[in-house]
Amino acid sequence: MNILEKNDKVKVRARSVKREFQIKNRQGKNQPLVVLEDFDLDIQEGEFLTLLGPSGCGKSTFLNILAGLDKADGGDILVDEKPLEERSYDRGIVFQSYALLPWRTIIKNLEVGLEIRGISKETRREVARKNLERVGLAAYENQYPHQLSGGMKQRVAIARVLAYDPAILLMDEPFAALDAQTREDMQIELLRIWEADKKTILFVTHSIDEAILLSDRVAFMSSQPGHIREIIEIDLPRPRTEEIRNSVEFSQIRKSLWALLQEEALLNQSYGAFI
Amino acid sequence: MKSKSFDYKKLLFRSIGLILFLVLWEIAPRLGWVKRLYLQPFSEDFMALVHLILNGKLFPHLFMSLERIALGLLLATIIGVGLGLLVGYFQRINQALDLLFQIFRQVSAFALFPVFILFFGFSEVSKFGIMLWASLWPVLLNTSSGVHDVDAVLIRSVKSMGGSKLYIFFRVILPATLPQIFTGIRLSGSYCVMAVVVAEMIGAKRGLGYLVFNSRESFLYPDMYAGIITLAIVGVTLNFILVAIEKRFTSWRVA
Numbered sequence: 328m329n330i331l332e333k334n335d336k337v338k339v340r341a342r343s344v345k346r347e348f349q350i351k352n353r354q355g356k357n358q359p360l361v362v363l364e365d366f367d368l369d370i371q372e373g374e375f376l377t378l379l380g381p382s383g384c385g386k387s388t389f390l391n392i393l394a395g396l397d398k399a400d401g402g403d404i405l406v407d408e409k410p411l412e413e414r415s416y417d418r419g420i421v422f423q424s425y426a427l428l429p430w431r432t433i434i435k436n437l438e439v440g441l442e443i444r445g446i447s448k449e450t451r452r453e454v455a456r457k458n459l460e461r462v463g464l465a466a467y468e469n470q471y472p473h474q475l476s477g478g479m480k481q482r483v484a485i486a487r488v489l490a491y492d493p494a495i496l497l498m499d500e501p502f503a504a505l506d507a508q509t510r511e512d513m514q515i516e517l518l519r520i521w522e523a524d525k526k527t528i529l530f531v532t533h534s535i536d537e538a539i540l541l542s543d544r545v546a547f548m549s550s551q552p553g554h555i556r557e558i559i560e561i562d563l564p565r566p567r568t569e570e571i572r573n574s575v576e577f578s579q580i581r582k583s584l585w586a587l588l589q590e591e592a593l594l595n596q597s598y599g600a601f602i
Numbered sequence: 603m604k605s606k607s608f609d610y611k612k613l614l615f616r617s618i619g620l621i622l623f624l625v626l627w628e629i630a631p632r633l634g635w636v637k638r639l640y641l642q643p644f645s646e647d648f649m650a651l652v653h654l655i656l657n658g659k660l661f662p663h664l665f666m667s668l669e670r671i672a673l674g675l676l677l678a679t680i681i682g683v684g685l686g687l688l689v690g691y692f693q694r695i696n697q698a699l700d701l702l703f704q705i706f707r708q709v710s711a712f713a714l715f716p717v718f719i720l721f722f723g724f725s726e727v728s729k730f731g732i733m734l735w736a737s738l739w740p741v742l743l744n745t746s747s748g749v750h751d752v753d754a755v756l757i758r759s760v761k762s763m764g765g766s767k768l769y770i771f772f773r774v775i776l777p778a779t780l781p782q783i784f785t786g787i788r789l790s791g792s793y794c795v796m797a798v799v800v801a802e803m804i805g806a807k808r809g810l811g812y813l814v815f816n817s818r819e820s821f822l823y824p825d826m827y828a829g830i831i832t833l834a835i836v837g838v839t840l841n842f843i844l845v846a847i848e849k850r851f852t853s854w855r856v857a
Binding site: 394395396414415416418419420422424426428429430431439440442443444471473488491497 | 753755756758759760762763764765766769777778780852854855
């Protein structure tokens with residue numbers, strides 16, 4: 328973690344975070360399942376950090392805790408050196424399933440966060456319009472979510488979060504439900520948006536390519552129990568474009584991450600015999 | 603917009619069952635399949651209805667019943683939606699009351715009529731008592747299950763934006779539940795129309811239920827059928843109005 332020595336500002340500091348769930352075993356008795364243990368992570372202000380790991384490694388669990396939607400059973404999480412608050416105006420989440428309110432028009436969906444902050448009607452509409460333009464959907468402001476395609480809905484979801492300008496953006500496999508082409512378009516789109524104001528982003532995915540293309544750093548997670556196994560700095564130049572996928576550097580990083588993932592998969596198989 | 607002629611065709615097709623039924627009603631007494639004293643051809647019963655309209659005798663009964671239905675349904679909606687939201691939101695309360703509600707729902711309002719009469723006599727209280735009992739459960743149980751079924755990710759999403767419990771309740775849970783609330787109100791509406799008849803059959807001086815019951819006792823069988831036809835029209839119209847309101851409030855739903 329040499330980046331810490333660079334004297335950058337740490338936005339989120341997670342130390343020894345633990346989370347366990349009660350699950351029913353074969354005998355129908357409750358049994359603890361440790362999802363996160365000794366989870367340490369620092370997220371720098373303004374960085375794009377991706378949690379990468381096999382499914383079930385607890386990456387979404389950490390995101391949910393950071394979002395205030397779940398509680399850790401142990402450890403400390405500091406945001407701007409202050410303990411994490413359950414309710415906060417500082418976080419924005421983009422979910423895989425868009426989570427748009429179906430009874431609201433697109434523009435009204437963008438206003439939700441601003442409404443919660445008690446911002447006046449005129450300003451709300453103005454800010455919402457500006458952010459809808461940012462994702463190129465200004466023409467759709469009076470449509471309902473069900474009239475839009477998956478990719479468009481996710482653009483709206485991103486614009487909705489940007490509209491109330493949270494300090495941290497949490498993205499939980501936001502493009503996983505999209506088709507391959509749309510997914511690649513959205514990745515480039517997200518980069519373009521992020522380049523504009525370099526908001527702190529915690530991104531969760533199990534796609535290696537997506538992680539490399541987007542991130543400043545990739546935190547590779549190991550499971551059972553979930554913790555950070557290795558942090559890889561992605562030294563590819565920015566702004567990045569589609570072509571960077573074909574570069575030698577890109578494929579080198581991909582290769583090393585693949586090796587990690589393979590190792591992890593083998594490890595999981597041997598664990599599998601015990602559960 | 604679809605062309606008008608298309609709509610007529612569709613309406614005609616959808617009316618086939620009704621038309622066949624009315625034809626059967628018309629010819630069965632004429633051919634002596636049923637006793638003509640007990641069932642007259644449809645045209646005669648329909649004319650009896652026209653007559654009741656023209657001499658104005660239908661309206662006191664109709665308006666009385668409409669007033670009771672409106673009040674009964676309003677009462678059921680207020681109590682049912684209120685309790686349903688409460689029960690749906692607080693799962694602990696739901697667990698404590700669900701069994702009771704499931705049993706209550708199965709107890710016929712008509713079986714309880716004597717009980718209401720025992721306590722409140724032949725008063726309006728007894729009448730509203732059974733109407734409320736008959737129509738409360740659909741709206742209550744639909745509302746509570748609607749609250750329970752709200753997509754959790756919507757709540758999580760708004761919570762992550764910093765939304766308070768109050769905001770989430772009124773701006774997420776309530777609008778998300780609206781379609782099921784309306785389905786409940788619609789069901790309650792038809793139960794209300796059914797219950798008003800029973801409520802008016804005993805100890806009432808006015809109302810369509812009274813008209814039907816009293817006409818039989820006075821051997822005015824065509825008037826009895828005229829009353830029944832009116833009740834059917836009232837029921838269908840009420841349902842039509844409730845569907846229209848529902849559509850207006852839930853137009854965002856995927857067709």
